[in-house]
Amino acid sequence: MGGLNSPKTIKFLQFWFVPLLLIVIALRQLFLVSTVKLTPWKGGGFGMFSSIDRPSNRVVEVRGITKSGRSLEIDLAFENEVISPQQLKLIKTVPKQELLELTAEKILNSDLRKTRIEGIYRLQAKDKYSDLPGESTFNLEAVKIRIWHLQYDSNQNIIWYEPLTEIVEAKRS
Amino acid sequence: MNIIHRLDRVIAKVKEQPKDLLILRLTVIALLLYSPPYNPLKSMVLPILCAIMLVSSDFLTRRFLWAVLVFSFVATNVAFWYEFDNHHYLTNYWCIVCLLAVRTKNARDILSWNGRLLIGLCFFFATLWKIIALQFFDGSFLQATILLDRRLEMAAYLFGGLPAEVLYNNRELLDYFAATSLGQEALLTTSPQLAFLSVILSYWTILCEGMVAIAFLVPQLKWLYDRRDYILMLFIITTYPLVPVGGFASLLAVMGLAQCSCDRPRVQFAYLILLVFIPFWMDIPQIIFDRFLI
Numbered sequence: 001m002g003g004l005n006s007p008k009t010i011k012f013l014q015f016w017f018v019p020l021l022l023i024v025i026a027l028r029q030l031f032l033v034s035t036v037k038l039t040p041w042k043g044g045g046f047g048m049f050s051s052i053d054r055p056s057n058r059v060v061e062v063r064g065i066t067k068s069g070r071s072l073e074i075d076l077a078f079e080n081e082v083i084s085p086q087q088l089k090l091i092k093t094v095p096k097q098e099l100l101e102l103t104a105e106k107i108l109n110s111d112l113r114k115t116r117i118e119g120i121y122r123l124q125a126k127d128k129y130s131d132l133p134g135e136s137t138f139n140l141e142a143v144k145i146r147i148w149h150l151q152y153d154s155n156q157n158i159i160w161y162e163p164l165t166e167i168v169e170a171k172r173s
Numbered sequence: 174m175n176i177i178h179r180l181d182r183v184i185a186k187v188k189e190q191p192k193d194l195l196i197l198r199l200t201v202i203a204l205l206l207y208s209p210p211y212n213p214l215k216s217m218v219l220p221i222l223c224a225i226m227l228v229s230s231d232f233l234t235r236r237f238l239w240a241v242l243v244f245s246f247v248a249t250n251v252a253f254w255y256e257f258d259n260h261h262y263l264t265n266y267w268c269i270v271c272l273l274a275v276r277t278k279n280a281r282d283i284l285s286w287n288g289r290l291l292i293g294l295c296f297f298f299a300t301l302w303k304i305i306a307l308q309f310f311d312g313s314f315l316q317a318t319i320l321l322d323r324r325l326e327m328a329a330y331l332f333g334g335l336p337a338e339v340l341y342n343n344r345e346l347l348d349y350f351a352a353t354s355l356g357q358e359a360l361l362t363t364s365p366q367l368a369f370l371s372v373i374l375s376y377w378t379i380l381c382e383g384m385v386a387i388a389f390l391v392p393q394l395k396w397l398y399d400r401r402d403y404i405l406m407l408f409i410i411t412t413y414p415l416v417p418v419g420g421f422a423s424l425l426a427v428m429g430l431a432q433c434s435c436d437r438p439r440v441q442f443a444y445l446i447l448l449v450f451i452p453f454w455m456d457i458p459q460i461i462f463d464r465f466l467i
Contacts, residue, residue, distance in 0.1 A: 014274070014279070015286050017273070018270050018273070018290075019287065019290040019291060019294060021269075022266055022291060022294050022295070025262065026298045040302055040306060041258075042254075042256065043254065043255065044254070044259065045302065046259045046295050046296075046298035046299040046302060047298075047302035048258065049299075049303075049314075049318070049378075050299070050303045050308070051302075051308050051314060052308065052313075059351045061355060089255070089256060090255055093255040093256070094255050148356075150347075152308075152313055152316075152317040154312060154316050154371075157360060157362075157363050158359060158360050159317070159321075159359050160350070160357060160358045160359065161351065161355040162356075
């Protein structure tokens with residue numbers, strides 16, 4: 001039996017370990033793309049420049065539903081204390097059901113504030129700035145989240161966004 | 174004449190050192206210039222570590238120092254796996270190879286073997302992706318990317334005759350639709366020559382990348398295998414001025430040099446020249462374009 005220090009093992013590590021590691025990670029990336037819709041651009045599978053489905057061409061659509069049934073559009077791109085830019089990148093790149101559920105839960109448990117853009121709201125941590133005069137916040141009853149990705153038809157030269165995931169919903173129990 | 178003579182002497186001196194040391198040095202230079210993002214050592218420790226390794230051959234071949242580099246790169250890659258680009262992964266693989274090679278009797282063989290396989294495998298998967306993503310055969314991927322990616326504005330202008338304001342409007346349209354009109358269609362502005370050239374460039378890319386993969390992975394195809402270095406250099410020279418990813422180009426050139434046979438001094442010399450000129454070769458066309466054409 002050859003141990004870790006045997007010449008055979010050392011030779012295997014020196015000549016085959018890294019190429020095999022590349023193959024395993026590339027196959028994992030192919031698997032994740034087909035199962036959890038990882039973008040081909042990321043994950044170490046060498047799929048960059050193969051598809052327009054890159055993270056920057058994915059859009060996270062978030063809607064908050066108030067007690068009165070109003071649907072509010074929430075833009076996660078505004079800086080906030082609830083969803084970090086890294087988390088936003090993660091859910092765009094790997095839109096797994098569990099990640100989307102977790103994100104929806106986080107949004108449900110935070111407050112909303114108006115932005116300067118009419119009809120667009122941003123997140124803020126629960127109860128933060130709630131005592132500021134004139135700053136109305138909204139308590140949400142439900143949050144719906146969905147990822148869209150860019151499509152392109154070269155014959156007609158048109159672009160459009162298509163849903164990449166189902167709508168994931170978090171409700172107040 | 175004097176400059177050429179001096180350059181000759183510098184290159185002769187570079188070539189005098191053992192090849193494995195040369196490869197390790199060039200790797201360290203590439204890390205210094207293009208190390209992957211988010212590394213906690215990047216701002217202070219990494220440059221100092223690389224500088225020490227460059228100055229002293231003894232430090233260059235210390236396993237501990239390579240282990241520090243590998244650990245910091247791999248840990249960052251694991252934490253940010255969903256953000257790292259392909260060449261960041263490749264950089265990590267190559268650093269592990271360097272760690273496995275230093276202070277071994279067969280360092281040159283380890284670097285050469287792994288360099289060839291890593292290049293071949295990376296091009297194999299790149300070609301595979303271009304085939305299965307189905308956006309290459311009709312040129313749609315390249316056309317959309319050239320029309321919408323700011324970094325490819327030069328290609329849109331040179332190949333498609335599209336002025337900057339048209340491309341700006343295309344990008345604005347994309348942003349507007351992402352913000353307000355998901356599910357609705359928008360018409361981009363393009364030109365017939367860009368549509369045609371996108372198809373030609375797509376097939377050229379698949380052909381070139383596929384040839385690199387086969388040439389590096391199948392030594393039995395002797396004709397192609399013997400010309401693998403030229404095909405890789407052709408890929409680097411034609412691709413990176415349009416898609417300026419210096420880290421990838423440099424790493425490919427270092428790995429190309431590592432696997433290049435020692436009885437081909439001219440080809441090795443060509444790799445060295447390529448490495449020196451990569452930063453200029455990639456940036457100069459873009460600078461000329463930005464300064465004089467736009």
